[in-house]
Amino acid sequence: MPGRPPPIRHSASPLARGLLALGLAAMPISAGRAAEAPTAAVPVPPPMPPERPDTLKPPAPAPAEAMPPVPPPRPAELTPSAAAPPKDVAKDAAKDAAKDAAKPVSGTDSAKPEIPTPPPTPPGRPPELSGQAALALKVSPPDDTACRTRLKRLGVDFEPLPPIAEGQCTAPLPLKVTRFADGVALPQGATLTCRTAEALARWATEVQAEADRILKHPLTGLELGGSYVCRGQNHDLDAKLSEHAFANAADIMGFTFAGRASIPVKTMAEGSDDAQFLAAVRGKACRFFRTVLGPGTNAAHANHFHLDERERNGGHRLCE
Known part of the structure; x- marks a missing residue:
């Protein structure tokens, strides 16, 4: 059309085009455009596990016809009757019936109380164990023949x-003992049982050996203060009988030797030959x-x- 001017075309430089792009990026998105944005992603479920193998599955329950049969009901003759009393009650009833039958009938002689039968009388004591005959009994002493044979062998x-x-x-x-082996004398003699005499003879042999070893002089005798004496212990009249009262003891007062003075039994100076012996x-x-007692035991055995x-x-020994 005549008179309209032609459109003006502007050519933008590269710098202008860059600034324009930056301005558009900085501008906020309008509500209409924001609604067009995509929504959040929904999570995908995991895959299903494979089915359990048949070899690992539990066995199926057996059918009803495979179950064990039910036992038959108990026979009637073996089923206890409700009317029958318990066994203990039946036993008690039987006992009571037996007691009633044993009771005496009133008005008869059986109603009298029963008199218990006295125990039988023990037999009488034999005549040889009664009265004077019993007092005359004596117990046979033990046979000491073997002991006397040993004494002879000991000299x-x-x-x-x-x-x-x-x-x-x-x-x-x-026995009356007067001498031991090797001429060891008992000047007073000793009244002893054979067993005590044997013990004294064997000890005298040991005394001879100690005299030769310590004193260098042979033993010649034992000085006795007593053997058999009817008395109590420690000469006490109220005490129990001493072993002297049974010829079962000896008191040694001293020792005699050849070539030296005798040694009495008493407390000696410590370290001396006499004390050692x-x-x-x-x-x-x-x-x-x-039993061995001596000086230091008590005053009664000081000498x-x-x-x-x-x-x-228990075979206990007393050595003091």
Whole structure:
């Protein structure tokens, strides 16, 4: 059309086109354009596991016809009746019936109380164990034949004595011992049982060996203060009988030797030959006698060795 001017075309430079792009990027997106944005992604579920193999599956339950059969009901003759009483009740009823049958009938002689039968009378004591005959009984002494044979082999001089019986002081087979082996004398003699005499003879042999070893002089004798004596212990009248009362003990007062003075039994100076000798023979006595007492035991044994063969429980020995 005449008169309209032609459109003007502007050519933008590269710098202008860059600034235009930056301005468009900075502009906020309108609400209409924001609604067109895509929504968040939904998570995909995991794949299903494979089915369990048949080999690992539990066995299927057996059918009803494969179950064990039910046992038949109990027979009627074996089923306890509700009317039957328990066994204990039946037993008690039977006992009561038996007691009633045993009761005496009233008005008869059986109603009298029963008199218990006395126990039988024990037989009478034999005549030989009654009265004077019993007092005359004597217990046979033990046979000491073998013991006397051993004494002879030990070189002991002895002779039998009549039985001793002074009340409770007794010795059925006493011996009088006068000499031991190698001429060891008992000047006073000793009245002893064979067992005690044998123990004294064996101990005297040990005393000879200690005399030669310590004193260098041979033993010639034992000085006795007593053997059989009917008395109580420690000369106490109220005490129990001593072993002397049974010819079962000996008191050694001293020792005699050839070529030197005798040694009495007493407390000696420590370290002297006499003290060593007494201690040695006292220790040896404990091997042969069940009781050994001496100086230091008590005042009653301060001047002698008391040796006896008293029996004690369990074989106990007293060596002081």
